[in-house]
Amino acid sequence: MKLSLCAALLCLIAGHATAQGFAGLGSDAEGFAIPQSPAIFDFPTDHGAHPAYRIEWWYLTANLTGPDGTAYGAQWTLFRSALTPNDATGWEASQLWMAHAGLTTPDTHLSAERLARGGIGQAGVTTTPFAAWIDDWSMTSTAPATADALDALSIGAIGDGFAYDLSLTASGPLIFHGQAGYSVKSAQGQASYYYSQPFYDVAGSITLPGGTIPVTGTAWLDREWSSQPLSETQDGWDWVSLQFDDGARLMGFTLRDSARAPFTAATWIDADGTTQSYPDGALRMTPHATTQVAGRAIPTTWRIALPDRALDITATALNPQSWMDVSVAYWEGPVTITGTHQGRGYLEMTGYE
Amino acid sequence: MVYTALSTLFSHWRRHPGQLAMLVLGLALATALWSGVQAINTEARAAYADAAATLGQDRLDRLVRADGRPVPLADYIALRRAGYLVSPVISGELRAGDARLRLLGIDPLTAPPEANTPTLQGEDFNLAAFFTAPGLLLMTGATAAGPLPPDLPPIRTTESFPPGAALTDIGTAARLLGQSDPSYLLIWLDQPAHLPPLSTATNLQRVAPEQRADPAQLTESFHLNLTAFGLLAFAVGLFIVHAAIGLAFEQRRATIRTLRALGLPLRSLLTAFGLELAVLSLFAGLVGIILGYAIAAALMPGVAGTLRGLYGADLPGTLSFDPIWALAALAMTLAGAALAGAQAMGRTARMPILAPALPQAWHQASTRQMRRQAGVALALLSLSGTLALWGDSLILGFGAVACLFLGAALLLPITLSTLLRLAQRGARGPLGEWLLADTRQQLPGLSLALMALLLALSANIGVSTMVGSFRATFVGWLDQRLVAELYVTAQTEAEAARLVAYLTPRTEAVLPVVWADTTLAGRPGAVYGQADHPTFRDHWPLLAALPDAWDSLATGDGVLINEQLARFAGLSPGDSLTITPGVTLEILGIYSDYGNPEAQAIITDDLFAATFPDIAPTRFALRVAPTATAALASALRDDFGLPADAVINQTQIKRFSLEIFEQTFLITGALNLLTLGVAGFALLTGLLTLADMRLPQLAPVWALGITRARLARFELIRSLILAALTFVLALPVGLALAWMLLAVINVQAFGWRLPMQVFPADAGRLLALALLAACVAAALPALRLARISPSRLLKVFAHEA
Amino acid sequence: MLLQIDGLTKAYGPVAVLRGVSLTLAHGQSLALTGESGSGKSTLMHLVGALDAPDDGSIMLDGVEITGGDDAARAALRRDKIGLVFQQFNLIPSLSVAQNIAFQARLAHRHDPARDAMLAQRLGLSDLMSRYPEELSGGQQQRVAIARALAHAPALILADEPTGNLDEATGDAVLDLLLELVTSTGAALMMVTHSTRLAARLDRRLHLSRGQLAPLGSG
Secondary structure: OHHHHHHHHHHHHOOOOOOOOHHHOOOOOOOOOOOOOOOOOOOOHHHOOOOOOOEEEEEEEEEEEOOOOOEEEEEEEEEEEEOOOOOOOOOOOOEEEEEEEEEEOOOOEEEEEEEEEOOOOOEEEEEOOEEEEEOOEEEEEOOOOOOOHHHEEEEEEEEOOEEEEEEEEEOOOOEEOOEOOEEEOOOOOOEEEEEEEEEEEEEEEEEEOOEEEEEEEEEEEEEEEEOOOOOOOEEEEEEEEEEEOOOOEEEEEEEEEOOOOOEEEEEEEOOOOOEEEEOOOOOEEEEEEEEEEOOEEEEEEEEEEEHHHOEEEEEEEOOOOOEEOOOOOEEEEEEEEEEOOOEEEEEEEOOOO | OHHHHHHHHHHHHHHOHHHHHHHHHHHHHHHHHHHHHHHHHHHHHHHHHHHHHHHHOOOOOEEEOOOOOOOOHHHHHHHHHOOOOEEEEEEEEEEEOOEEEEEEEEOOOOOOHHHOOOOOOOOOOOHHHHHOOOOOEEEOHHHHHOOOOOOOOOEEEOOOOOOOEEEEEHHHHHHHHOOOOOOEEEEOOOOOOOOOOHHHHOOOEEEOHHHOOOHHHHOHHHHHHHHHHHHHHHHHHHHHHHHHHHHHHHHOHHHHHHHHHOOOOHHHHHHHHHHHHHHHHHHHHHHHHHHHHHHHHHHHHHHHHHHHHHHOOOOOOOOOOOHHHHHHHHHHHHHHHHHHHHHHHHHHHHOOOOOOOOOOOOOOOOHHHHHHHHHHHHHHHHHHHHHHHHOOOHHHHHHHHHHHHHHHHHHHHHHHHHHHHHHHHHOOHHHHHHHHHHHHHHHHHHHHHHHHHHHHHHHHHHHHHHHHHHHHHHHHHHHHHOOOOEEEEOOOHHHHHHHHHHHHHHOOEEEEEEEEEEEEOOEEEEEEEEOOOHHHHOOOOEEEEOOOHHHHHHOOOEEEEEHHHHHHHOOOOOOEEEEEOOEEEEEEEEEOOOOOOOEEEEEEHHHHHHHOOOOOOOEEEEEOOHHHHHHHHHHHHHHHOOOHHHEEEHHHHHHHHHHHHHHHOHHHHHHHHHHHHHHHHHHHHHHHHHHHHOHHHHHHHHHOOOOHHHHHHHHHHHHHHHHHHHHHHHHHHHHHHHHHHHHHHHHHHHOOOOOOOOOHHHHHHHHHHHHHHHHHHHHHHHHHHHOOOHHHHHHOOOOOO | OOEEEEEEEEEEOOEEEEEEEEEEEOOOOEEEEEEOOOOOHHHHHHHHOOOOOOOEEEEEEOOEEOOOOOHHHHHHHHHHHEEEEOOOOOOOOOOOHHHHHHHHHHHOOOOOHHHHHHHHHHOOOHHHOOOOHHHOOHHHHHHHHHHHHHHOOOOEEEEEOOOOOOOHHHHHHHHHHHHHHHHHHOOEEEEEOOOHHHHOOOOEEEEEEOOEEEEOOOO
16 A cells, blocks of 8 residues: 555645646645745745645755765655645644655665654654754754754665765855746746755765765755646656856756647856746757666656757766656656766656656 | 166156255255354454454564553654654544444554555545545445444445454544554564664563464364364264165165166266265255355354454454355365265175165174274273363363263263163063164164264253353352442543532442553453442452452552453462552452453552552442432433433343343354254154164064054154163263363363353253154154055065065 | 955955955864965965955954954954964064064963973974074074964964975974974964975965965865
C-alpha cells in the first residue's frame, strides 16, 4: 500500500486519483489560497510553511567534489502537501510531509524517502530559529540572528547505504524568479511563489558504502509554494539550475504540454545577484541524447540556449542513471556544462513515462 | 468384459435400493460430519491467520509500555527523530449494547511495508477522506452488515480483514476511542544500520509476535476437539459402509460365483468391484460434501460464538467454500470406502469358484481373538491412565482420551460376552436361555456397530458431564461473584464523582470496580483494585490461600491472582508477582475465574490508586436492599439521567453470562447428537446385514414352535439388551472421559480445573435415547422378520438355500 | 388314525405344488414319501408339520383339524405334537447339544431329563452333550436332531431328507436309529426321501408326482 499511497500523496491536491499532469499538479485550487501578483514576501515567516497553500517545498541541490577531484551530487528535499487549507495539530492530519534524499556519484545513485503527518512533531518547519525536518533528516539554520536565516544551513540525511552532512554558507542574496517571486507556469496563468538561494558554498562529508569522504562545492536552495502550479495538459517538466565558472547562474525550466507548445521560463542571475527574468520562449531546451533509465528513454544530455545572453551550452549528466526511485519517481542529478559557458549544475526531469 | 461384470454387479443395487441407500448414506454421513468439522476448522484457522497477519503482526515486533498503558506520543516522536523506523497504532474497541467493533488505527505514512495494509486505492477512493475528519472505516462486508456501534464515520468495504474489526487512520481511531497516545509501536524489520540498538534508545518493551497471545494457539484444543469428533463420526460412518459392502458381498456370492464360472477373470471382477465402489463413493462423497457444508454452515455461528466466548477470538459467522477442502473430503471418502471395501475385495479374490453359495457369518471372532483384544485393551487403558495422571500437555491429554476410547472399544466384545454368559446362568426357561445365548453369538457380527455406539454414548456422557459440571460450577461461581445488586457505569470521571455522591446516601455500599490493563508474568492481563468489603470477603471462594489472606490484602500487603495466572506462571500463595514495574507483591491467594482467558490480579483499592494514579473508577457495584433495587435503578435512569445500558442489575448479568455459556457449548451438543445418530444408523446397518445371515439360526427355533411375531419381538429385545449393556459399559468410560476433560484437558487448555459432578438424570435421558436408537435400529429388521414368508424360513432346511 | 389328510392343495403363486392329496397314517406306522424334485413332497411335509397353511383340504392330526388355525395355533401344534428332522440346519447354533435336545420339550413343558439321557445314550451322544453344533460332524448333528425330535415325545415325526447331506454308511446308521426309536417310542414317522432304497425300509411308501399321490410298492 505504501507505494500506492505515496504515489497518491501528491494526488491529494486533486482530491481524486485520476492524475492530471505530473503527480496531479495540474488541477484546481478549490478552497486553497492562490498566489497573487505582485508577490510580497515577509521573512523569516515566508521561509516557513504556508498551510493555506496546497503544496510547498524546500529543495536543495549540491554539486560536490571529493579530495581526488571526483564529482558528486547531493539532494535534500522536503515536500509539504495539504489535505485541507488549515494547520491542525495532533492526529487530525491536514498536512502531510514527504522528504527525498539523493546522493550521486559518477557510477551510483542512491535515494531515500520519508513520509510523515504534520501536527505531531514528526516533520515540519519552524522559522525562529529556522529548521525543516522529517524524522532524523534536517535542514537547520546556523546563520547569526541578524542575517537571513537561510544564509547558513546545516543539512543532513541518512538513507539505506548512504548519508551526508553538509554545512552551507551563502555568498550572495536571495533571488526571486518571475515577477519578483511570482512565477508563472503556463499560458493560462497558473503560477507559484518562487525564490532561491543559489549562492551556497558547501563543506562537509558524504558517506557511501565504501566509507566517508570529505567534500566541498556549491549548492542551490529553491523555495516554492502554490496551490495549482500546472495547467491540466502540462504533464512534466525539465528544470535546470546552472552555476557558470564566471559566477553567473541560470535557472530555467520547460513545462511540457500535451495540448500546446511547451512553456519555458528562465532567470539569469549575475554573480552579484542581479536577476533578469525571461518570459515564455526565451529559453530553448532541446534533448540531445537519451539514456534508458528505469525502463524508459530519458534525455540525459541537453542543448540549452538563451540567445539573449549568447548562451549555447550542452548539459551532460554526471550519472545518466540518477533516477530517484521513490514513490513518485523522477530524474534528478548533477550535470556538467560545456559550450559557450562552462560550469556545473543540476537537472531535474519529471513526467517521463 | 469389465463393463459386463459392472452392469451385472450394479443390477444388484437395482434390486436392493435400500441397501444402496444405506451404503451411500453411510458414506455420505461419514464424509459430511468429517468434512463439516474440517470446514469449520479451516475457516477458523484462516480467520486466525488473517487476524495474525493483519498489519504484519505475525512478523513484526512491537514496542509497548511495560505496564500495558499507551505509549506516550513524545516517546514515539523521539524515536522517529532519532532515526528509528517505528510506526504508531491506536487500537481499541467501540461498544454499544451488543454491538462491538475493534478499531485498528494505523499511520499509513510510516507503516512498515510488511504491514500489508489493505489497499487504499480505488476507483473513486478519496484519500483525503481517509486522513481527515470524519475519516473512513475499512471493514469486510460481513462486518459492515453486522450490528455496529452508532455514529461511525463512513464505511468502505474491503476484503480479507478480520471480522468484527475496522481499519482506519490513526487520527480517526484517536478521535473515536478518545486516546491520543499510540497503543503500541510497530517496529520495521530493517532499521538504519548506523543506529545503536533500539533497546538502548527507549524504555519501552519490545514484544515479539510469538510472545503475544495467539488465538490460533489458544484455540488449538478446541479445534483438536472438533477434529476428534469429526474422526469419530467418520469412523462410525465407515462401520456403516463396511456393513453395507459386506452385506452386498454376501448377497452377491452366487452372482460372483456364476460370473467366475462363466469365465470372467478374477482381475476383471476385482476391477469391476473397484470401479463400482469408486463410482458409489464419488457420488456419496459429493452428497456428503454438500451435507457437510450445510452442517458446517449451520454450526458456524455457534462455533464463532464459542470461540469468542472462550478465547476472545473473532471469526466470521459465515462459511466460505474452499475447493481444496472439498477435494480433501472426497479423497478421505474414497480412502475410507477403499478401507471398508478391502475385506470384501479380499474375500472375493480368495473365494473358490465352486464354494457353496451359502451365507456364512463372516465375522468369525473366536474367544481367543476376544481375549487377545482384551489384552490390547487393558494395555491401552493403563496407558490412558498413565497419560492422564502424569502427562502434562494437551496432546498427552488427548492421547489419554484416545487410548481410553480405543481400549474401551476393544474391551467391549469380551465384556458383553461375559455379561451375557453370567446372565445366561440366571436365565429361566428355554427361550430366555436361547435369547441370551443367541445374543452372545451375534456379538461378533455386531461388535463394530456396538463399538460405535459405545464411543458415541461415552462421548455423550463424558461431554455432557463436563458441560454439566462446568455449568453447575459456573452458575455457583456467578452466584458467589455477582453479589452486588446493581452495577453502574459513568461516562466520565466527573460524572463518576457525582454518581458516588448521589449513591452514597441511597445504598449500603458503593464499591468501585477499577482496573488497569497490564502485563502479568509476561502475559497480557489486568490488575483490579477492590475495596475491602464483606461483599468480597464473604463471597469470593479462594482455591488456595495464605492464612488471613483477606486481612493482608486489606492492608495492601499482597495480591490475589486468578487460577489461570497461577497455572500459567506456576505461582502459588507465598510467591511474589510484579503487577507493574517497581511494584512486586506477595501472592496471598488464588481465586477461580471461569471463562476468562487472561491473567488477572486483585489488589486493594488504596494500593491501586497509589500504583495507577491516573485511573479513576467509572464503574461501581452497588449493595442495595433487594427490595429497593428496582426503585434505585429507575431513579438512576430517570432522576440521575444515566443511559439505560449504564445501569445493569445482577440478574441481567447472570442471564447474559449464561447465554454466552449456553452458546459456548451449542456445537458440542449438536455434534454429540449427530454422533449418536450415526451410531444408531451403524447399528441399523449391522442388524440389517445380520438379518439375512441369521435365518439359519432363527429357522429351527421357529420350526420348533415359536411364531414369527414372537421371534421379531425377541429381535427387538436383543437389540435393547445390547444397547443397555453397551450403555452400562459406556457409563464408566464416559465418566472417565469427563474426568479427563475436566481435570486434564481443561487445565491444559484453559488453565482452570473444575470439580466433577455427576448428573444421573442426564444419564437416564441418554439411556432412554440409546434404547430408542436401538429400538429404531432393530425395528426394520424385526418387522421384516415378523412378515417373512414361511417358505423363506423353510428354504433354510432344504437342499439348496 | 393318527393322521388323516384329505384333498390337500397348495400353490405358490401360479405354480400348483399339491393338487388334491389325500392319505392316512396310523399310530406307530412309518411312511416314505418319494418323488421327483419339485413334485411337492417337501411342501406336503411342511403342511403336515403346520409349518405352512394349505390353500384347501383338511389335515386331521390326532383327531384335531390343524389347517384352520393362525400362526400361534400352528406354532403351538408344532411345539406339542410334531418332531422335525430336516436335511440341514436342524440345530440352534447358539445352544449346546444338551440344550438343543431339551429345547422343544421345554417349550412344550414336557421336559424329561431321563428321557433326554436315554435318547442321548441310544444315539451315542452322551459324551457330546456340552458341545455346540458347529463342533459336530454332519452325522452327529443329525443324531442330535433326531434326539431333539423325539425328546418331547411327539405323536408324529416328520423327516425331510434327514440323511441327504450324509454319506451312505452314515446315512444308513442314522436311519436305523431313527426307525428303531420311532418304533420303540410309539410315534408315527413320515419321511421324505428321493431314495427308493431308503424308502424300502419303511412300512409304507407313497410316490408323489406333479402334486398327486400314487402308491408305490405295498402302499
